[in-house]
Amino acid sequence: MSKEGIRRPSVGMALIPIMIALVIFIGGIGILKYQAELMLIFAGVVFSIYAIWCGHKWEKILTVMGEKIKTALPAILILFSIGLIIGTWMLSGTIPFFVYYGLEIIHPGYLYVLAFIVTAIVSTCVGTSWGSAGTIGVALMSIAQTMDVSLAITAGAVVSGAYFGDKLSPLSDTTNMSSLAAGSNLYEHIQHMMYTSIPSSIIAIIVFYFAGLSIESTPGQLNNIEEMLSGIDQLFNLNVLVLLPAVIVIAGSLMKKSPLIVLFSSALTAMIIAFFFQQATVAQLFTSAVEGFNVEMVTASNPGLDPTVISESMQGLLNRGGLYSMYNATFFVFCAFFFAAAIEVSQALNVVLEKIISYLKSIGSVIFASLVTGFAVINCTSNALVTYFLIKDIFGDVYKKKKLHPVNLSRSMEDSVTITEALMPWTVSGVFMATTLGVSNFEFLPWAIFNLGGFVFSLLYGFLAPYSNNFGIRNLTENEVEEDMESSKKII
Template identity: 30%
Template sequence: MESEKRLPTLGEMLFVLIGFTVIMFMFIVKFEISIQLALLTTWALIMLVGLKIGYNYKEMQDGLLRGIYDGLESILILISVGALIGTWIAGGVVPSIIYYGLTVINPAIFLFAAFLICTITSVATGTSFGSAGTAGIAMMGIGASFGFPVPLVAGAVISGCYVGDKLSPLSDTTVMTASLSKVDLIDHIKSMLTASTPAWIITALLFLGVGFFYRGSGDMSSATETMAALKEYFNIGWYMVVPAAVVILLLALKKPAIPVILFGALLGSLWAFLFQGVSALNAVNILYAGNTIQSGVPFIDNLLNRGGIVFMLDVIVLIIFALGVGGLMERIGVLKAVGNYLLRWANNSGNLTLTTILSAFFGNFFGGAAYVSVITGSKITADSYDRLHIDRRVLSRNTEAGGTVTTPMVPWSDGGVFMAMTLGVSTLSYLPFLWFNFLALIICLIYGYRNMFIWYTDPDAEPVKRTRSGKKLSVS
């Protein structure tokens, strides 16, 4: 006879959540064991609770596989971007961008320029991964040549990359969030602009100010050495950036991301063969094995010895394990139980905003992927918006704030791992400099608790305040 299934109790839910956190801390911080093994260990922890509340192994395995399946698109994008990074380095695309960047960008405005360039690239392409793997790597090279701390440069790069991931109509998470929230895509973007615009302006001013502070330490001799090394090992020219222009144009025309990125990777191989003296066989093999260079300049070797599908294998394994955690938690009802507890106090726009952000962040922290976060953020709290007569445009905005922009903040999420691997900076090192990401969160919370830019489907449900004479005034 099949045992009766039930939702986890508060104690069982806390056992899973606290156990997950302890395992991650002990493996990563205390014993410095791989994150992959830590996530695999949490599978066993979650399954023990699942068995206790009535699920058999086959049912939990189905949930685990479903979680992995839901994130397969991000894995395919990782594979494609890995191939693209390798061939764009070998083909001279990234080295040329770094070279010309060093000639035209003033160190005093570099951080602002890096943030702006990555913003434009991500908005035009809709992908934070692709933007970081191309423009982002170039900015890291330029910043290191100017003597900026690499975690600070990474913060500017990632902040810019996630502007587009959050706002671009070409972004998969933007489209997915609008769809899950049942909001028109353009209305969703307009709603996000109310919070993202001030966040972007403040972030730009911060990077501009910090850039002027560091301008005296900009090491131009290092920049000159870098340019000389790039000129020696690569054929530098304006035509080297043609593959980048083609990919950005195709993505801007709303062509499918995966085939476009793979096409860009093939163009990189062709450029390596035609312009960099790489043999045809090696040019193709770079798609899988990545680029190798021994320039004698340590940071160039560290920056440009990367890419290829093999470069992403550790990341892919990690993301599979993280997606499995999310699938298991969904299957045995941990996500639903957490949602039930959170919603008990979501009785106004402020608490509901915080609840949505926490629900979405929960998807990143325990599910390991932006896709999971936008699902948890939108699905857990959607009914509460309807109950309070708050327009779902607010739901979609808060979901992106708690989900998309917090992805690179979690060391084992797909975004956190990709950014750390691609830019060569650990998550905890660049975390304090994700100024756009933090500001987007803070502004959404301010809007929620101050009832600003909160739209209501029923005017009678909108909170009001009164003047001393007793006349009603709208809060928003």
């Protein structure tokens, strides 16, 4: 025990709260389908009790939680901004425009593969998975719902495409921060990620293509499409100007402007378009932004509209968005950071990881350990930035001892942290994707092919390195090793 009365737990004792938390998550959320927020609170209480037993103060847990919420404030604001975007884009006709022409152009059999490709392109342009899923992803889910095809597969395709860009775009904050944390060059980092991203993308395209082949158009499906086309055509004034809010998002992202400013500007533009082209009142503009869009807003300004056009399915399709729609997700953030603060203060995870590192011998075992650790930590913290630097602190020297270039570490971070966070229902990104797309995480998880593929291929390259002449693995050259030793001496 230290002078401050804080004891460092043994590995055996540290495993106790970790195992209890796993039981709570897997049993409570995965099997019994209990609310993830409550399960996070229970797990947080377990680690809080453990931390207090180790000699830490309850006030320290609250302090760490406050610090985490402070760093996550931009993400929380973006969360609200996406709700704002969906509500105003609905009223302006932006999302209905994508839905209308998507229904006219896309054959049901190609929806899955196009959902992946289109979302990947948009995500690469804007550099954010949240932005692409919250805009074009919502439109694609609406198309899938109208076509009466699998929402789980469509959501998996959208999530896969969204994280393609989040992983590979030089505009992505996670791409920049993972390379920064690992100490690798941004573009070398992106280039090295192609080893896992290209095969994952190819497999995703093949899977989504063949999954779409099983779809057969039925009379009911065609009737739904015709009904939706007719309804949207009568409800909205669709013209090229309604695309301006989407253009602002893409252009602002390419110009590297603040995401919050870009999203707010896009929402404001959508409100102006709704006022002039959809005859929306000022009250309706604010209502769509705060409470979300409702079809009744459009019907109120079209008294001569045939009421039979507004079916229940159309209302379920279009009535969404608004700041209120993100309240549950925001509350989840607070629950997640309570859990993250408790596990950080307890030091249980650190103790276990330090023990695991002592057994790492081969390149494959090092990469495997860093991948599993990244996945575990992001699921405990829901904070990619914290996870990146923690992984660097834990595995940076281990990678160097194996003469592995920093791009291997930064790629492992992306494959285990960036693209897997959305798969679990107790992470912030996981809640965002499930809330925005309307499909639970465990439903779309098997179809998030790109996200799963990165982890698998990164693992394969590590274990096959001795037999493949290190294909997919970049080793440090002798000059790089000497330069690193010289820089270390200067620091000392």
